[in-house]
Amino acid sequence: MMTGSFNFFLHLIVFGSVVGVFVSLYILEYKTRIEKEWERKLFIGGIMRTIASITPFNILLLAITGFGNMVNRYGLNSPWPQEQWLMVKIVLFVILSANALYVGPHLNMNRARLIKSVAENSAPVDVDKQFALHNKKISLFLLIQTVLLLAIVLLSVFGDGKHPGIF
């Protein structure tokens, strides 16, 4: 008997979309740093913002299909069992989402403002130092988000999910 569902299918497709956003941001972040011209740094930052703008939809769809997975898993009778892997996963998901919606855009906007000031010839004297500091914060942000995402995937796959498998 098949044990999947279209809801679960969509859950995994959206997960794929999240990974796509992560990989694109890593590549573009690298490009921003090696790019010499400030106008082009600003341009790449704009592309990063456009790619990241799919994030609220990803979060909403993961929450809806995640809830759908729970309905499929536990049925409609309450109370639902409280599985530890899933409780931890949901807490990590909330932290990951809050970071993605508030911290990430904030960090990106602050750096974009600095880059714009250089492009408009009104940069502060210690612009290189400030740029390096922004970069450091963004690296740390990306690292934390990656660790959170990996933890969520590990919990999903090695937690007591529907597809334990033998390999």
Ligand code: HEM
């Ligand atoms: C970034 C966020 C998320 C990612 C990357 C993610 C990823 C995954 C993956 C890879 C699986 C498949 C596990 C397997 O069977 O091998 C899964 C299953 C599951 N997910 Fe998520 N998920 C996320 C968010 C959520 C949320 C927010 C919920 C709950 C509200 C949720 C509930 C579930 C449930 C209940 C299953 C097990 C389905 C079953 O075995 O019937 N997920 N998730």
